[in-house]
Amino acid sequence: MRKPRPVQPDQSLDSASDSGGSEGNVRAVDRALVILNAFREEDGALPLVEVARRAGLHLTTALRLLGTLESHGFVQRLAVGGYRLGPTLLLLGDRFRRSLRLEDHVMPALERLRAESRESATFFVREGDHRRCVFRLDSPQLVRDHAHVGEVQPLGIGAHGRSLIALDAPAGQRPRLPIVTRGERLREIAAIAAPVLDAAGGVAGSVGISVPLYRFDAAAEALCVPLVMREAVAITRALGGDPAAILN
Amino acid sequence: MRKPRPVQPDQSLDSASDSGGSEGNVRAVDRALVILNAFREEDGALPLVEVARRAGLHLTTALRLLGTLESHGFVQRLAVGGYRLGPTLLLLGDRFRRSLRLEDHVMPALERLRAESRESATFFVREGDHRRCVFRLDSPQLVRDHAHVGEVQPLGIGAHGRSLIALDAPAGQRPRLPIVTRGERLREIAAIAAPVLDAAGGVAGSVGISVPLYRFDAAAEALCVPLVMREAVAITRALGGDPAAILN
């Protein structure tokens, strides 16, 4: 169990608790990271009290932790008062992405997809039993879905969610690629996605397009399906993978 | 060598060494953040020993800290062994960027710049006495400069470095906009940049194009200069700023 209260009598069930475990974790660090996760994009800048409240920390503690985070650029303290996330995160986030060594091949593919379909193009990677959006280019059109790089979504549902596990199925029972869904995970969105393989034969990720459902008629589908397959193959080739496996 | 001295005879003047200060910082957190900064993109995965060495930490300490970082997704432990940066950084980095509330206006502008110039387009924001690359689109051409989102560069040098402080000068002595440099910060790169203003009249950032010097002839300059000015004005307008100040 996590024990939030030091001396306190008992109970409580709130406070921290969200993400990680508490097993063998360095408490101060744990709390600092909880603070970082307390920032949601909607809020411009959070006052100390609010940060402390969200993280379930004593004011003094939050203040000290924020000070340390600030000195490394993980949060910024605004002149007017209040804190927000800091620029070091931008640097590290981009470093993480580059460590995947996908950017050079994936971004051009997404650019082609977006240019030719005029819809949003996205690339997911599997992360345990979830998937994470790692690259994304928004549709140039006004009406589009709104998704963000970094977001986590479930596996098994949605075009990408199924595409990432499509090749896990026994050889005979694999779904037809690309996966096409209509309003499956998000009611008003259709999506087309196909897996991408690396040199080791593993699934490196999933490329695809998402389209507002009302715009996804037969013509749009006929346009998008081959586009997605073409780029899935292109990325797979670029990574040294064997396109045969997705061309079944 | 950095040797903090556990038992500490006296004084201090301390260790800390690299980044932040050590004044009033929570040590465990401080160290954890130093660990994150120890990851450079070049290295795929670092073994524990290497992380500990770079961060100047005892092996045991690094192990514990990495464990905590991992449980929040700030680092990943690869099956084969070794650590690398984790996906949570992607999420937070993007959140930081969105908190600037520039994306909607800046990215389309960069896309137009790149499309019309076929060169790399970049957006910097000022950060104290430095500047940070916040948005960037790479040139579609093979030969181009290599810069990354998140990187910090000096103020006062380079086209963006000067553009960001151009309006700080007294009204009569302001440099002509856009700023055009040839091989100033990077020997083989030319750049064109202009500041962008927000509704408060402050400098929100700097937009521009960078071009390999050998390609930057009179024709290229004649093409790029008006493009950059056009987009600087467009972003300024979108942010509610007054374009007059950059058009003088």
Place this chain on the structure above:
DNA sequence: CAATACACTTCCAAAATACGGAAACGCACC
């Protein structure tokens, strides 16, 4: 203008926490 409320900051003693030495473990390579 006094009085109250609220956000933030400083101080400090207590103790819980993180530290790091040592030693065990696992593995590859001799």
Place this chain on the structure above:
DNA sequence: GGTGCGTTTCCGTATTTTGGAAGTGTATTG
């Protein structure tokens, strides 16, 4: 089977973090 290297567990200690309380400053109210 032995040696070297990277990793992990264990554990006593004292360093570090903690959070109560009180102080400062600014806004809000009566």
